[in-house]
Amino acid sequence: MILKMTPVHLGDVKELAGDLESKPELRDYLKEFSKLDKKKADALLESLRGLGNLKMKEDLIVKIVDLLPKDSDSLIKILNDVSLDEKEINDILAVVKEY
DSSP, X not given: OOOOOOOOOHHHHHHHHOOGGGOHHHHHHHHHHOOSOHHHHHXXXXXXXXXXXXXXXXXXXXXXXXXXXXXXXXXXXXXXXXOOOHHHHHHHHHHHHTO
């Protein structure tokens, strides 16, 4: 029975998965798609939370950490159900750019 679901970024998945050598599919997936190590991903996650944007739920913040959008078009595709103004988009991209 699932009691609680919490979105985690790929840096956390690496840590939670344990021995990746025994899980070659997961290891290969993480190697290809994980762009940040856990420490940097956690820092970016906190920076994005620190923006205080109530429109962005935790699962969307985690997607931003995993995908690291470089421009507004990419960010809007990630946040397709959320309507952000230009300032909010630029604030998010400025934080992501640091990583």
